[in-house]
Amino acid sequence: AYELFQGPLVRWAQGRVLAYPMQAPPTAVMVHGILGNRKNMASFAKMIVEGFPSWQVLLVDLRCHGESASLPTRPVGPHGVTAASGDVLELLRELKLFPRVLIGHSFGGKVVMSMVRQFPQRLPRPVQVWVLDSLPGEVRAGGGPQGGDHPGALIGFLRSIPMPVAKRSDVIDMVVKAGFSSNVARWVVTNLRPVREGTAYGSGPVTWTFDLDGIAELYSSYESTQLWDLVQRPPEGLKLDFVKAERSTFRWGGPDEAAITGAGHGVHLLPNSGHWVHTDNPLGLYDILAPSFGGSSDLKQWRSNAVRHA
Structure with missing residues (x-):
């Protein structure tokens, strides 16, 4: 499952050419993290195409996540980083798109690195890859396996909750009582859906949108996948950058940053x-990302000018 956000100049150009073929506009792909879905990235995608109106941004639901988890043609296991990256590459082939920018958050960071790793010598076209608060190798999330909000522990706990439940607040209470933060609990329940299709949210029992067994496989692959070879021997045409959060729970440290x-x-x-x-x-x-889109658009100033001239 996917969603395409297009800047106003892209939509204008498509309207002008009508039925005539046109070259695909510059495209970025954004990939969410474990237990997420494409909607997590939607606000930021809108910000990108607002600041760079000639671009479009493709958001995907990775296998076992979001709407992809319930597709009739959903991929079967084994589930892993390489398989997830192959899904995105196949989607791009179907859409006849070759992105200029790949952006992956956390688990999604390894997915986008794995995408370019499948071209070991030379990329068909230059690509900028942004890895958001993740590393090519060891996963040091949540202060260690016994630390609060560790994804592996969270996945294990969520798998233990019998579904369906009466309401999402019940899940929030269970997650918090299990020792996870309220922020994580509120984020997790965005992945609940009504059991009966067509039922208004909040008026009946709910269940997960995602496939937790498959996600457990994906997270295990995330921990074991090593992509240092891509860092040390990047294919021709790759520009690779990492974003490190100041208050990251990912525990950046040791020689990793220096190696990058x-x-x-x-x-x-x-x-x-x-x-x-x-x-x-x-x-x-x-x-930080703006130069990859061809400029240093000051979105704050752009919005201010738009309001003044409205």
Whole structure:
């Protein structure tokens, strides 16, 4: 499942050419993290196409997540980083798109790295890859396996909750009582849906949109997948950059950052942000990523001018 956000100039151009073929506009792909879905990235995608109106941004629901988990043609296991990246590449082939920018958050960071890794020598076209608060190798999330909000522990607990439940507040209570933060609990329940189709949300029992057994496989693959070879021997045409959140629970440390910069790639510190970089400090993240879209568009100034001339 996917969604395409298009800037106003893209929509205008498509209206002008009518039935005549046109070259695909510059495209970015944004990939969510584990237990997420494409809607998590929607606000930031809208910000990108607002600031760079000639671009379009493709958001996807990874396998076992969001609407992809209930597709009649949903992929079967085994589920892993490589399989997830292959799904996105296949979608791009179907849509006849070759993105200029790939952006992946957390687990999605390894997915986008794996996408370009499948072209070991030379990319068909130059690509900028942004990895948001993730590393190529060891996963150090949530303060360790026994730390609060550790994704592996959270996935295990969510799998233990009998479904369906009467209402989403019941899940929030259970998650908090199990020792996870209220922020994580509120985020997790965005992945609940009514059991009966057509039922208004909140008026009946709910269940998960995602496939937790498949997600457990994906997370295990995330922990075991090593992509340092891509960092050390990138294919021709790849520009690789990492964003490190100032208050990351990911525990950046040791020689990893030095190894990334020593290989010629960038590590950019995002201030005033935890792991959820695209929601904690979206304008700061926008400023870091803006040069990849062909400029340094000042969205704050752009919005101010738009209001003044409205």
